[in-house]
Every structure is written in structure tokens, then in C-alpha cells.
Amino acid sequence: MTTEPQEAPTFFAAEKNPIRKIESAVLLLFRLCTWSILIAAAAVFLTILIKGLPIIISSQFPFINTDFLTQSPETLHVFEHKGISYELADSDFRAFQEKTGKTIPSATYAHSGGGLFPAIIGTLLLVIGSMFIALVFxxxxxxxxxxxxxPGKLIDFIRLSILNLAGVPSIVFGLFGFGLFVIGLNWNVSLLSGWFTLAFMVLPIIITASEESLKSVPQGFREGSLALGGSKWKxxxxxxxxxxxxGILTSSILGVARVAGETAPIMFTAAYAVRDSLPWEIERWSDFLSKVSWPCPTTFTSLVPKFLKTNTPNVCSMEQHWCCWSSCSRLLLFPCCYADIFARETLGNPLQTYNYGLK
Amino acid sequence: MTDPNPNRPIPETAVEVSSIDFYYGKTKALDDITLDIPKNQITSLIGPSGCGKTTFIRCLNRMNDLIEGAQLTRGTIRISGVDIYDKRVDVIELRKKVGMVFQKSNPFPMSIYENIAYGLRMQSIRKKTIIDEAVERSLRNAALWNEVKDRLHSNALGLSGGQQQRLCIARALAIEPTIMLMDEPCSALDPIATARVEELLFNLKENYTIVIVTHSMQQAARLSDHTAFFYLGKLEEFGDTSKLFMNPGNPQTEAYISGRFG
Amino acid sequence: MRRFFDPELESYRSQIVRMLLLTHQQLNLASEALLEHDTSKANKVLEIEEEVDRLEIEIDQEAIRFLGLRAPIASELRLIMAGSRMSHEFERIGDEAKKIAKRAVRNPGSFPEGFVNRFREMHRVADSMLEDLHKAINNASESIAVDIIKRDIEIDLLNKENYPLLMEKVEQSELVIKTGFELVACSRAIERIGDHAQNIAEILIFFITGQDIRIDD
Known part of the structure; x- marks a missing residue:
């Protein structure tokens, strides 16, 4: 049965209203803000990736330039031989010289060859150690x-102080660590000093995150446990x-980002751009943590000398530079993302799986 | 046929409350309450919101200690002759004897088995056979065993509201208290779950003294042997349930139970 | 689902049934006492009366208690109300039977045959009504209850016949006036028993269907 549609029912018809225009405008504004952030982030990351990937990815199996990730930094030699220009790391250069039997003049660039291995190791060690200490405290x-x-004035004051720590510039932490751990406790520039300095730096984040997480535990659980004859600590x-x-762990991942990324606190307490041996190449195992200093290069501190020593960044070191950045970001970004996802899915809040409280 | 058992013996007293005043900071929550809660019977506490019934019941197992500024300023509460607010009383031991079930069911985010075993583990009981037996016994007493016996190790939060509340009751029963305090245990439950919990309480009263706070007049009338009517922190009337509901002595009581308050 | 107050309802029901049994017994004993001039049976009627009176009070009190404390609805509410009303009707049946029994003791002499036959017939109908009430209550049968209601008219008619018959006998000096009055009263008593049985059947229909058929009559 076909009937001519009558007039659209006016009761529910959309009103032409200035409010609707305002709503659309506001929505557009929100969208613009979000998209501009995404574009900026994409610009940064994509530039790093595009410039850095050619070095990291190689055309052969296993498709990653493992040398870059597993070798120590070496001097880069740039030279021409029989009309072909070469860029070789120090050890390769020596081998090449032996092969040709000649001494070849070359332009040398410090720390522009070899790999990032010590830096990666240093970052990992510092992050793990300092996060552990920070989490415990x-x-x-x-x-x-x-x-x-x-509750009272004293506790409020303590909380305020902790929050203030979050705003302290990281160089101040570096100096604090230098004064207290390196000089005062005589730990020297070492892993231990770095760990504790970074731990103190990241404490406000951890404490705030933990407090929020503890507050979100429903009071019903505590009351239920106490009513069953449980003591407070149990x-x-x-x-x-x-x-x-x-919740504490996922929030603490922010802390990981801070720890891995900071240069200033470790400059005086743990870091060393150049060191011949890695932290475990020591005579006695106790030296790992002991007062004998085992400075740790980190991926970021290894960037600093480049900028300091080479006034004009040249092509070679620029390449290294990009690689460094991309490997740093990957070192940080992907583990952080995965850790976050992993923590939520596996350890995650069991209550979120059920319709708790909606019955 | 008014009193089914006119020759029943006068019950002993489980809790003797004498002239207590209770303050939250500067606010007086309970004013001169004197009450004897009989043993192995169900006593219900009724009254409008904010009248002090929850405060009162939380005094009996000292859960009010958790609240900053809450204190009993006068009077005594005696259980088995012992003043429970005495400094020498270990509040943890008290709470093992006086169990509590809350208005909003609060099963722990663990398995059903672990929920019930929780109280036992608190007492450092570790032997699996003892815990297994206690879990089964409590779940049977709470009329929940048949429904959950095949999924004891599944998460307790997957149970329905009524089942969760019965789980909380089972959890409280597992440590074998002598007195059970219930703060509106059925308020969040549907009528079928409520009926099951009421049946459960009726059967439990043989072995436990039960004090129940309720907003439902019918529930208090159906279930309890004694009823106390609280209003503005005072105990307006306390007595045998049939007398209080058929012929209350206090006109306030009559006004409240017939819904003519306010 | 069985509830913990179900035994109270069961005991309430059984009290009502007991009242029926007792008053039925009273009816039979009273009629026999009158027609057979048996004093012991008459005394038995009076003994039973004590329990009947007590049951009426108990059922009433239990009804109030149940209404106050259990807040019954639907069929439980109808049961409580029906039981309370029925208890009063039964108590009156007992009273009427008691009257017949007392008159049996006071009038040991013989009665006119016409009266005796009619009385027997009236008793038979009343007896069958109470018997059927028992069935109707046990089976919750509306049809039996309706049938009981219809039968009451037979007793009414027989009662109407008794009065002129007895007056005639008195005029013919075959019967002492006092006895005549007493027998008229007995006839009326059994007629009232029939009425009460009819009322009980109506209450039963109210319990079964929720409809009060007194309005239609």
C-alpha cells in the first residue's frame, strides 16, 4: 500500500538552532586539536624512522644491522682507495689496511663508526636498577x-613536597646525586650512584601513581578483610x-620514560661517553656495583659528545646521529607500549572484566 | 496459636549494651542506648535513614574504629561479660568472634575458594584438608554449595548479586563467629535472592546470634524475634517483634512502621 | 519455594478442617440425640462445643498475627480472610447443634412421625452438605461448593412444612405446646445449620476464585 508521505512529523524535527552550530564548531575545534597533535607526533617519529631505518635495516637476513646494535663505538675512517670511497669502522679499516698492505690516509671521525651496544646496555641497566629502587621506595x-x-598539616606538607620534586629540573638531581652519592658516600661515578639519583628523580611519579592506584581500591575490600579479623598489614x-x-605498574611506565630519557642526572653520577669495557667485563663480580666506578654510557649521553665535539654535524655523523635517535626511540617507545598493553591485559584489573556494580 | 512456643526459656544475652553515647567528631550519633541482644535469635534494627542503626551495629565489632574521630564516650558494650572497648581487648580477636556482612556485597577479587579461605588463612591455617572442609561447610550453610561446587576456582565476581551476598555470608561463617552482624544484607537483592537469604538466616539462628539492620518492615516482621526501633540516635522502642508490630507501645514506632512518618 | 513460615499456614488450614470435623460430628450427635432420645450423645455435643469455641478464637488471633507479621498477598491473603470468616460460621453451627442437643435432653418423650421423617430428611441434607464441604475444601472444588449452595433450599422447604404440621398436632392435643415450640426451634436450628453451610461454601468460592458471590445473590 503506497500512500503519499505526509508532512514530516514536526514534533521530533530537528530545530534550526544556533546551539547546533555552536556544537558543531566546538566538535570541529576538538578534532583539530587532536589531529594537530597526531600530525606533529607523526612528523617527529616518521622523520626519525625514515632517516634512521636505512642504517638499521640491511638487505640480508636477519634484516637488521646487528653490527650496529652489538658493537662498541669506534672511530670512523672515510677514505678513497682506487677511486672508490669507503666508510669503515676502525677494526674494519685496520683489516682493510692489512689486506692491501698499505697505510691509507683517511679522515677520521670519533665515535661515528661501530655500534651502539654499550649505550643500549647502559640504558637498560640504569632503567632496570633505578625503577626497581624507585618502586620499592x-x-x-x-x-x-x-x-x-x-590526615593533618604535616602529611599535607609532605605530599606537597613530593609533588614539588616532580617539577625540579633534572640537572639539580644530577648535582644532588653528585654531592650525596658520588662524593659524600664515596660511591664515585658508578652504576649505584646513577641508580639512586634516577630513582629519586622518578619518585614523585611513582608515589603519585601508587597513591592514586591505592585510592582506587574499593573501601569494601578493606572493610571486608578487617571484618574477618585481618590486621591492617595483612x-x-x-x-x-x-x-x-x-595500576601502579602501568602508571610507572611513565617513570621509565623519564629515567631512560634524562641526561643531566646521570652526567655527573653514572655516565661516561667513552669507556673501553662494558660493566660486566670486570675482574671481581663485586666491582659491578662497588665503589670502583663503572660508568655507563647511555644512548642519549652518547649523543652529547657528538654535538659537543663536532661543531658542524657532517654527513657521517649525521647518519649515526639519526640511527641513534631512531634506535633510542624504538628502545623506549615500543617496550613502553608493549609493557602497557601487557600489563593491562595480563595483570590487569580483574574488576574491569565484569559488570561490577551495574546489577 | 499466637505464640508457637509459649514455654520457651528466656534467652541468654549475647551482647549487653549499657547507656552508650557515640560521637563522630563533634556530632552525637547515639544517645544513651541500652539494649540486651538475646542469644541465638534474630534481632532487627529499624528506623529512618541516619538514625544510628548502622553506627550502632558497627560499634559491636568496632568497625567504627576505622573512622577518624569516631569514639564511644560513655557506657559499655559487653560480649560474654567482657567490655569490648577495654584497652586490653585485641580488636582482631573480637572481629573473629563477631562477623559482619555489609550492605554492598564485597567479595574479594579472587576465586570463590580463596574468598572463603581468606579468613582461615588470616589465622595461619594452612592445611588444605582443613580449608577444603571449611569451604564446603560454609558454602552449604550459606545455601550456595550446589550452585558453585563445580566452579570453586572461578572468580567470585562472576557470580550474580544474590550469590555474591551469600558468598559474603559464607565467608563470614567460615571463621565460625558467635555473633553475625548484617547491615541491610538484602537491600541490593531481588525478591528471589532476598527470600533465599531470609531462609538462610532463619536456619542460622539456631547456632548464631544475628543482628540485622533493615529498611524493610516486612522483613523485620517476618524474620526477627526481637526488634529495636531507632530514631535520631535514640532507642525509641525495643521488644518482642509480634508485640512491636501488632501493638507498639511508642506512638513514634507506630507512625514509622505504618509509613506515617514525616 | 518453600518458606519458613509455611508450617504456620499449614497449621491454620488444619485448624479450619478440624472445626469442620468437630461441628459435623456435633450435628450428627445432636440429631441422633434428639431422635433417639440419647442423653449421652447430647452431652458429647456440649463437650465438643468447648473445643469449637476455643478454635474460633485461636483462628481469629492467628489470622491477625499472620496479617500483621507476614503481610500475605494473593491466595495466602484469601486463605487467611476465608479461614477467619469460616471459623465464625462453624462456631454458629456448633451453637445450633448445641441448642438441638439441649432440647433433646429436655424433651424425652416421643415426637410426631411426620416431624421425625422431615427432621431426618433435613438432617440428611445438612449432613451431606457438610460432607461435601469437606470434599470441596480438600479439592478446592468450586463446582462442589456451588452444588452445596443449591441444596440449602431443600432444608428451607422442609422447615417450612414442619411449623404447620407441629401446630396442627398441638391443636389436636397430640403434642404439648412446650414440646411443640421446642421441636419448631430444633427444626429452625437445623435450617440455620444449612444456611451456615451455604455461607461457608460461598466463602470457599471466594477463596478459590477471589470472587465474592454474595453480591450476585
Missing amino acids: GVLSAIYLSEYSK TIRRVVLPYALP
Whole structure:
């Protein structure tokens, strides 16, 4: 049965209203902001990737320039031989010289050849160590602040101080670490000093994240446990902390980013751009942490000398430079993302899986 | 046929409350409450919101200690002759004897088995056979065993609201308290789940003293042996449930239970 | 689902059934006492009366208690209301039977045959009504209850016949006036028993269907 459609029912018809225009305009503004951030981020990352990838990716199996990642930095020799220009790292250059039997003059660029291996190792070691220390101190402090302390002016002051630490420039931490750990406690420039300095730097993030996570634990769990005859610490250990831990860890990943990325705190306490041996190439295992200094190059500190020593960045070191950046970002970005996803999915909040509270 | 058992013995008292005043900071929440809660019977506490019934019930297992500034300023609460606010009383031991079930069910985010075993593990009981037996016994007592016996190790939060509340009851029963305090246990439940919990409580009263806070007049009338009516922090009337509901002595009580308050 | 207060409902039901049994017994004993001039049976009727009276009070009190404390609805509510109303009707049946029994004791002499036959017939109908009430209650049968209601008219008619018959006998000096009055009263008593049985059947229909058929009559 076909009937002519009557007039559109006016009851629900959309009103032509200035409010609608405002709504559309505001929505457009939000979209623009979001997209501009995405574009900026994409520009940064894509530039790094595009410039750095050619070095990292090789055409042969395993498609990654493993030499770059597993060798120490070496001097780069740029030269011409029999009409062909070469760029070789130091060890390759010596081998080449032996093969040809001649001494070949070459332009040398320090730290522009070889690989990033020590830097990568240094970053990893510092991150792991300092995060561990920061988590231990941070979570325990957060437990005290949120579960045990009585509200009052003193606690408010302590919280404010912790938050202030987050705004302190990292160079100040470097000097603090230098003064306290390197000189004061006589640890010298070492892994230990670096660990503790970085740990203190990242503490505000950890404490804030932990407190938020602990606050989000429903009070019902605590009351339930106490009503069953549990003591306060047992309640925290068995119910509150396991529930809050995934949240603490995922929030702490921000801390990882800060620790891995900072140069200033470790400049005086742990880092060393050039060192012949890696931290575990030592005579006694105790030297790993001991007062005998084992400075650690990190990916970022290895960039600093490049900028300091070479006033005009030339082509070779630029390439190294881009590689460095791209490997740094990959070192940071992908593990952080995956850690986050992993933490949420595996350890993640069990309550989010169910319709808790919606019945 | 008004009293099914006119010759029943006068019950002993499980909790003796004498002239207590309770403050939250500067606000008086309970004013001169004197009450004897009989043993192995169901006592219900009724009254409008904010009248002090939850405060009162939380005094009995000292859960109010958790609240900053809450204190009992006068009077005593005695359980088995012992003043529970005495400094020498270990509040943890008290809470093992006086269990509590909350209005909003709060199962831990663990398996059903672990939820029930929680209280036992708190007491450092580790032997698996003991825990297994206690879990089964508590779940049977809570009328939940048949529904969950095949999924004891699944997460407790996957249960329905009524089942979660019965799980919380089972969890409280597992440590074998003598007194069970229930703060509106059925308020979040549908009628079928409520009926099941009521049946459960009726059967439990043989072995446990039960104190239940409820907003439902019918529930108090159906279930309890004694009823206390609280209003503005005072105990307006306390007595046998049939007397209080058929012929209340206090006109306030009559106004409240017939819905003519305010 | 079985609830913990179900035993209270069951005991309430069984009290009502007990009242029916007792009053039925009273009816039979009273009629036999009158027609057979048996004093012991008459005394038995009076004994039973005590329990009947007690049951009426108990059922009433239990009804109030159940209404107050259990807030029954639907069929439970109808059961409580029906039971309370029925208890009063039964109690009156007992009263009427007691009256017949007392008159049996006071009038040991013989009665006119016409009266005796009619009385027997009236008793048979009343007896069958109470018997059928028992069936109707046990089976919750509306049809049996309707049938009971229809039968009451037979007793009414027989009662109407008894009065002129007895007056005639008195005029003919075959019967003492006092006895005549007493027998008229007995006839009326059994007629009232029939009425009460009819009322009980109506209450039963209310319990089964929720409809109060008194309005239609």
C-alpha cells in the first residue's frame, strides 16, 4: 500500500538552532586539536624512522644491522682507495689496511663508526636498577601515606613536597646525586650512584601513581578483610596491594620514560661517553656495583659528545646521529607500549572484566 | 496459636549494651542506648535513614574504629561479660568472634575458594584438608554449595548479586563467629535472592546470634524475634517483634512502621 | 519455594478442617440425640462445643498475627480472610447443634412421625452438605461448593412444612405446646445449620476464585 508521505512529523524535527552550530564548531575545534597533535607526533617519529631505518635495516637476513646494535663505538675512517670511497669502522679499516698492505690516509671521525651496544646496555641497566629502587621506595611510601598516616598539616606538607620534586629540573638531581652519592658516600661515578639519583628523580611519579592506584581500591575490600579479623598489614598485603599493583605498574611506565630519557642526572653520577669495557667485563663480580666506578654510557649521553665535539654535524655523523635517535626511540617507545598493553591485559584489573556494580 | 512456643526459656544475652553515647567528631550519633541482644535469635534494627542503626551495629565489632574521630564516650558494650572497648581487648580477636556482612556485597577479587579461605588463612591455617572442609561447610550453610561446587576456582565476581551476598555470608561463617552482624544484607537483592537469604538466616539462628539492620518492615516482621526501633540516635522502642508490630507501645514506632512518618 | 513460615499456614488450614470435623460430628450427635432420645450423645455435643469455641478464637488471633507479621498477598491473603470468616460460621453451627442437643435432653418423650421423617430428611441434607464441604475444601472444588449452595433450599422447604404440621398436632392435643415450640426451634436450628453451610461454601468460592458471590445473590 503506497500512500503519499505526509508532512514530516514536526514534533521530533530537528530545530534550526544556533546551539547546533555552536556544537558543531566546538566538535570541529576538538578534532583539530587532536589531529594537530597526531600530525606533529607523526612528523617527529616518521622523520626519525625514515632517516634512521636505512642504517638499521640491511638487505640480508636477519634484516637488521646487528653490527650496529652489538658493537662498541669506534672511530670512523672515510677514505678513497682506487677511486672508490669507503666508510669503515676502525677494526674494519685496520683489516682493510692489512689486506692491501698499505697505510691509507683517511679522515677520521670519533665515535661515528661501530655500534651502539654499550649505550643500549647502559640504558637498560640504569632503567632496570633505578625503577626497581624507585618502586620499592615509592610504593612503600605511598602505602604509608595513603593507608597509615593520619590526615593533618604535616602529611599535607609532605605530599606537597613530593609533588614539588616532580617539577625540579633534572640537572639539580644530577648535582644532588653528585654531592650525596658520588662524593659524600664515596660511591664515585658508578652504576649505584646513577641508580639512586634516577630513582629519586622518578619518585614523585611513582608515589603519585601508587597513591592514586591505592585510592582506587574499593573501601569494601578493606572493610571486608578487617571484618574477618585481618590486621591492617595483612589486609594491605593480601587484598589492597595485589589489586592496586597493575595500576601502579602501568602508571610507572611513565617513570621509565623519564629515567631512560634524562641526561643531566646521570652526567655527573653514572655516565661516561667513552669507556673501553662494558660493566660486566670486570675482574671481581663485586666491582659491578662497588665503589670502583663503572660508568655507563647511555644512548642519549652518547649523543652529547657528538654535538659537543663536532661543531658542524657532517654527513657521517649525521647518519649515526639519526640511527641513534631512531634506535633510542624504538628502545623506549615500543617496550613502553608493549609493557602497557601487557600489563593491562595480563595483570590487569580483574574488576574491569565484569559488570561490577551495574546489577 | 499466637505464640508457637509459649514455654520457651528466656534467652541468654549475647551482647549487653549499657547507656552508650557515640560521637563522630563533634556530632552525637547515639544517645544513651541500652539494649540486651538475646542469644541465638534474630534481632532487627529499624528506623529512618541516619538514625544510628548502622553506627550502632558497627560499634559491636568496632568497625567504627576505622573512622577518624569516631569514639564511644560513655557506657559499655559487653560480649560474654567482657567490655569490648577495654584497652586490653585485641580488636582482631573480637572481629573473629563477631562477623559482619555489609550492605554492598564485597567479595574479594579472587576465586570463590580463596574468598572463603581468606579468613582461615588470616589465622595461619594452612592445611588444605582443613580449608577444603571449611569451604564446603560454609558454602552449604550459606545455601550456595550446589550452585558453585563445580566452579570453586572461578572468580567470585562472576557470580550474580544474590550469590555474591551469600558468598559474603559464607565467608563470614567460615571463621565460625558467635555473633553475625548484617547491615541491610538484602537491600541490593531481588525478591528471589532476598527470600533465599531470609531462609538462610532463619536456619542460622539456631547456632548464631544475628543482628540485622533493615529498611524493610516486612522483613523485620517476618524474620526477627526481637526488634529495636531507632530514631535520631535514640532507642525509641525495643521488644518482642509480634508485640512491636501488632501493638507498639511508642506512638513514634507506630507512625514509622505504618509509613506515617514525616 | 518453600518458606519458613509455611508450617504456620499449614497449621491454620488444619485448624479450619478440624472445626469442620468437630461441628459435623456435633450435628450428627445432636440429631441422633434428639431422635433417639440419647442423653449421652447430647452431652458429647456440649463437650465438643468447648473445643469449637476455643478454635474460633485461636483462628481469629492467628489470622491477625499472620496479617500483621507476614503481610500475605494473593491466595495466602484469601486463605487467611476465608479461614477467619469460616471459623465464625462453624462456631454458629456448633451453637445450633448445641441448642438441638439441649432440647433433646429436655424433651424425652416421643415426637410426631411426620416431624421425625422431615427432621431426618433435613438432617440428611445438612449432613451431606457438610460432607461435601469437606470434599470441596480438600479439592478446592468450586463446582462442589456451588452444588452445596443449591441444596440449602431443600432444608428451607422442609422447615417450612414442619411449623404447620407441629401446630396442627398441638391443636389436636397430640403434642404439648412446650414440646411443640421446642421441636419448631430444633427444626429452625437445623435450617440455620444449612444456611451456615451455604455461607461457608460461598466463602470457599471466594477463596478459590477471589470472587465474592454474595453480591450476585
